[in-house]
Amino acid sequence: MNVLVLNCGSSSIKYQLLEMGENPEVRAKGIVERIGLKIGCLAHKNDRNEKFETETEVPNHTVGIKLVLEALLDKEHGVIESLDEIKAVGHRVAHGGEFFTQSVLLNDDAIAKIEACCDLAPLHNPAHLLGMQAIKDVLPTVPQTAVFDTSFHQSMPASSYMYPLPYSLYEQHKIRRYGFHGTSHKFVAEKACGILGWNIEEKKIITCHLGNGASITAIKNGKSVDTSMGFTPVEGLMMGTRTGDLDLGALLFIMEKENLSVSEANSFINKKCGTNGFSEISSDMRDLEAEAEKGNERAELTLQMYAHRVKKYIGSYAAVMDGVDLIIMTGGIGENSYDTRERVLGDMSYLGLKFNKELNHGLKGKDEVLSMPDSKVTVMSISTNEELVIAMDTVKIVFGK
Ligand code: ADP
Numbered sequence: 530m531n532v533l534v535l536n537c538g539s540s541s542i543k544y545q546l547l548e549m550g551e552n553p554e555v556r557a558k559g560i561v562e563r564i565g566l567k568i569g570c571l572a573h574k575n576d577r578n579e580k581f582e583t584e585t586e587v588p589n590h591t592v593g594i595k596l597v598l599e600a601l602l603d604k605e606h607g608v609i610e611s612l613d614e615i616k617a618v619g620h621r622v623a624h625g626g627e628f629f630t631q632s633v634l635l636n637d638d639a640i641a642k643i644e645a646c647c648d649l650a651p652l653h654n655p656a657h658l659l660g661m662q663a664i665k666d667v668l669p670t671v672p673q674t675a676v677f678d679t680s681f682h683q684s685m686p687a688s689s690y691m692y693p694l695p696y697s698l699y700e701q702h703k704i705r706r707y708g709f710h711g712t713s714h715k716f717v718a719e720k721a722c723g724i725l726g727w728n729i730e731e732k733k734i735i736t737c738h739l740g741n742g743a744s745i746t747a748i749k750n751g752k753s754v755d756t757s758m759g760f761t762p763v764e765g766l767m768m769g770t771r772t773g774d775l776d777l778g779a780l781l782f783i784m785e786k787e788n789l790s791v792s793e794a795n796s797f798i799n800k801k802c803g804t805n806g807f808s809e810i811s812s813d814m815r816d817l818e819a820e821a822e823k824g825n826e827r828a829e830l831t832l833q834m835y836a837h838r839v840k841k842y843i844g845s846y847a848a849v850m851d852g853v854d855l856i857i858m859t860g861g862i863g864e865n866s867y868d869t870r871e872r873v874l875g876d877m878s879y880l881g882l883k884f885n886k887e888l889n890h891g892l893k894g895k896d897e898v899l900s901m902p903d904s905k906v907t908v909m910s911i912s913t914n915e916e917l918v919i920a921m922d923t924v925k926i927v928f929g930k
Contacts, residue, residue, distance in 0.1 A: 530928070531556065531614050532920040533601075536621040537660030539652060540564045542593045546601055546608060546615070547920040555916075556608040557601055561593040569593070573600040581606040590659040591666050598667065618664050618673045619923035621712075621915065623653035625677035626703060632680065632922040635661060635673040643675060649703065649760075672927045676919040681711030684752040689849075692760070706764070708756035710738045712918040714746040715753075717859045717911040724896060725855070725907065733850040735843055738913065739869065740860035741769040741812065745839065747846035755849055757842055763798050767838050769812035772802040774838070804831050814862045814869065836872035843873070847880060853906055856882075858899075859913045865893045874899075874908055881905030 530550070536543040545558040559573035569587030574580050581600060587593045601607050601615075609615070620635075626646040633639050640661065647654045657675075664673055682690075690706040691699065698704045714736045722729040734748040743766040746756040757765025757773075767773040775798070784794050805812035808831040810820055820828035847853040857863075858870050867889050874884045883904035888897065892910060900908040924930055 530616045533618045534916045534919045539656040545916045591663040594663040617927045619919040622675045624650035625679045629680045630683040632676040674923045678709040679707045681715045682708030682753045689755040706759035709758045710744045713913045716918045732854045734855045736857045738860045739862035745842045768803045770803045839873045855907045
C-alpha cells in the first residue's frame with residue numbers, strides 16, 4: 530500500500546511515497562520549491578535512483594501537488610501507474626497547540642483546530658493547510674492525516690511547560706512551552722526499546738535529536754516529561770543557526786544597540802546565530818570538525834560550547850527523572866558525529882555511564898549500543914526517520930493496522 534507523506538512549507542513541498550508493509554520502502558521522494566515565484570522547480574528521485582528535475586511556473590500549492598503527482602505517474606521516472614495506488618496522504622504539521630495529543634484523521638474539526646494554531650506557527654500551519662486543501666482538490670476521496678511535531682510533548686506536566694510569566698498570558702495567548710521534533714523523539718525511544726527488548730513504560734530515557742535544529746527530551750515511562758524547545762523552536766540547545774537558550778536581557782540589549790525591529794530580531798535569533806553565527810565558519814558540523822582539526826580555535830570553541838549545552842540538558846533531565854536508563858543520540862549530528870558523541874558522553878562517570886569510545890569512533894548512521902556492558906546507563910545511536918513515522922501513523926489511523 531502506497532502512502533504519500535507531505536511536508537508543505539510556505540514556498541516548498543517535500544514529499545515521499547512510501548510502500549508500507551512489513552518492510553516499508555521509499556518508492557520516490559523529492560521537493561517542489563519556489564512556489565509563488567516566477568519560476569518554480571521540482572527535483573524528484575525514484576527507487577531506481579533515477580533523478581528528474583524540471584522548472585516551470587508553480588503559482589500555488591495545488592499546482593505544486595499536481596506536479597508531484599505527475600512526477601509519480603511519469604512513464605519514465607514515475608513509480609505508479611494510477612493515482613488509485615495512493616491510498617492515503619500523511620501531513621507533517623508543525624503545531625497542534627493544546628488540541629492534539631496524537632496524530633489524527635483530517636476532518637473539518639481537525640482542520641479548524643489546525644487553523645486555530647496558525648497564530649502559534651505563522652510560517653508553517655497556513656502552508657500545511659494549503660497542502661491539505663490542494664490534496665482535497667486533486668485527490669478528493671483519498672483520506673488524509675495530520676502528524677504533529679508537538680503532540681508527543683503534550684504529556685509534559687505543567688511544571689515543565691509553564692513559563693514564569695503572568696498567568697494571564699497563558700490564558701489569553703496560550704504562551705507556554707510546546708516542544709517540537711516529537712515524532713523523532715518518540716520514534717527513536719520506541720525503536721531503541723524494541724532493539725533492547727525493554728518495556729518503555731518502565732524506563733527513563735533521554736533522547737538527543739541533534740540535527741540542524743536540535744532538541745532533547747526526557748521520556749519517563751514512555752511519556753515526554755520535559756523537552757528543550759519551548760514556545761518556539763528557538764529555546765534550548767545551540768543549533769545550526771538558532772541561538773538556543775539566551776538571556777532575554779541580552780536580546781533586548783542587542784535590539785537596542787543594533788536598532789533591530791521585532792521581525793529583524795526574530796530573523797536574527799533564528800537565522801544568524803547558533804554554530805554558524807558564533808563560529809563565522811559554517812552551520813555544518815563536518816566543516817567545524819574539519820576546521821577544529823586544523824587548529825582553528827573558534828571552531829574548537831564552537832564544538833565545546835555545543836557539547837557543553839547538550840551535557841547540561843542531559844544532567845538536568847537525569848535530575849528531573851531521578852535517574853536515566855538510556856541516552857539516545859539521533860539526527861544528522863547525533864547519528865554521524867562521533868566527535869560530538871564523545872565530547873558529550875565521554876566523561877559522565879557521575880551517572881555511572883561507561884562510554885565505549887572505540888566502538889563510537891567510526892560509527893555512522895547505524896543503530897548501535899555505544900556503552901560498555903557494565904555501564905549503569907545504556908547509550909545508543911539510533912537513526913531517525915520522521916517520514917516513516919508519519920506513514921506508519923497514517924496507516925494505523927486510516928486502516929487500523
Ligand atoms: P535537519 O535538522 O535539517 O533535518 P539533519 O538531521 O539532517 O538536519 O542534520 C544535519 C546536520 O548533520 C548537518 O548540518 C551536519 O552538521 C550534520 N552531519 C551530517 N553528517 C555528519 C557527519 N558525518 N559528521 C558530522 N556531522 C554530520
